Amino acid sequence: MRNFKEDIVNGIWEILRENIEQELSKESISVEAPRNRDFGDYTTNTALKIAKELHRKPMDVALYLRQELEIKCPWVEKITVVEPGFVNFFLGDQSLYEVLTRRASDDEGIFSRKDVPFHWQEKLQAFLEEDECRRNLKDMQYVHSRIHSILKLLREEGIRLEEVEEKQIVYEKSDLEKEVLRKLGAFSQQVEVALKHDRPEDILNYGMGLGKLYFKLHEKTLFRQLEKPRLHGALRIMEVMGLIIRTILEAFEIEAPEKM
Missing domain, CATH: 3.30.1360.70 (Arginyl tRNA synthetase N-terminal domain)
Incomplete structure (x- = not known):
């Protein structure tokens, strides 16, 4: 990517x-x-x-x-x-939507547990003592569990994204959707800057911000009412958001729950 x-x-x-x-x-x-x-x-x-x-x-x-x-x-x-x-x-749109070709292996290559400096855990502990940070982290974990649950449920109903061809996917291409894609595309840059300036909280804040964008993007989405191509597009974006959130949580040895 x-x-x-x-x-x-x-x-x-x-x-x-x-x-x-x-x-x-x-x-x-x-x-x-x-x-x-x-x-x-x-x-x-x-x-x-x-x-x-x-x-x-x-x-x-x-x-x-x-x-x-x-x-x-x-x-x-x-x-x-x-x-x-x-x-x-x-x-352009084509470049923005390239981020949706991301797979779990891509994110593990960008940031994983082995990349986390030893002293970051202590710094994060102090960061997470703040009430607002704990609330945002809980929301981030909830978003991960919500994405996992939706994808699992629809998969059980026969909707498997890995079997969907690109021509069967339609995106909304709204300003908000593109804002989400810019956020997703900035993940590697965010990790690079955080490592350079020794600021683990920046990566966690990035993940929390991604969680908030999930709520903005899907708070009113009725997935079962979407036509199949639009449903595929919404699920593809959701899948990539979930992959990045899980990558961040697991790198910091924080639970990435599948159910809450």
């Missing part, structure tokens, strides 16, 4: 090395998800950082990066440049 942030960083690094002869480490290239989605799914300030050294205007550098990145990152639907020199990336 594509790591969007990593691919953009690699694209910028290759452009700087090959065309501008500017040596920057990949770690120094900042690509982040902006708080305001009007600025895209990802944004970079690289042009602002290197313009002075290149004796060029930041906007000129940003425009050049956009031109080259449109070639290197064809999976990005749109790339824009904003004053004073930010480059913004907008993912």
Whole structure:
């Protein structure tokens, strides 16, 4: 599964090395998800950082990066440049929905018990002493059990997602659904940042936030009233949410209940 942030960083690094002869480490290239989605799914300030050294205007550098990145990152639907020199990336639906090809093995490769530093358990213990955190954790566990129960029940009724062809799946493609997909796609990035800054609570907060999105997405969904293609789409998204939540809970040795 594509790591969007990593691919953009690699694209910028290759452009700087090959065309501008500017040596920057990949770690120094900042690509982040902006708080305001009007600025895209990802944004970079690289042009602002290197313009002075290149004796060029930041906007000129940003425009050049956009031109080259449109070639290197064809999976990005749109790339824009904003004053004073930010480059913004907008993912198309096809890229967003790629996250739904995720399987349990993908998440275990991103984050598992062996990746958890020993001292994180102590830090998490202090974090979970807060009442709000305990409530959010319980909600997260409930979401996992709820997803497991729904998938199990429908599986017993003959709906097996592994046997459903892509042409039999229809997604709602609402703003909320796409927000969920962006959240799912940010999992590897969240783990990377948390490990770098020694903040295990960020990963748990991510999982809790995913649980809250589940309630927003499905609080009024009547699954049995959905037509089969839409039902398949809703279940596919739910399945991936459950996989990631389970991965986080098990990595921290917290119960991922199948029934509550």
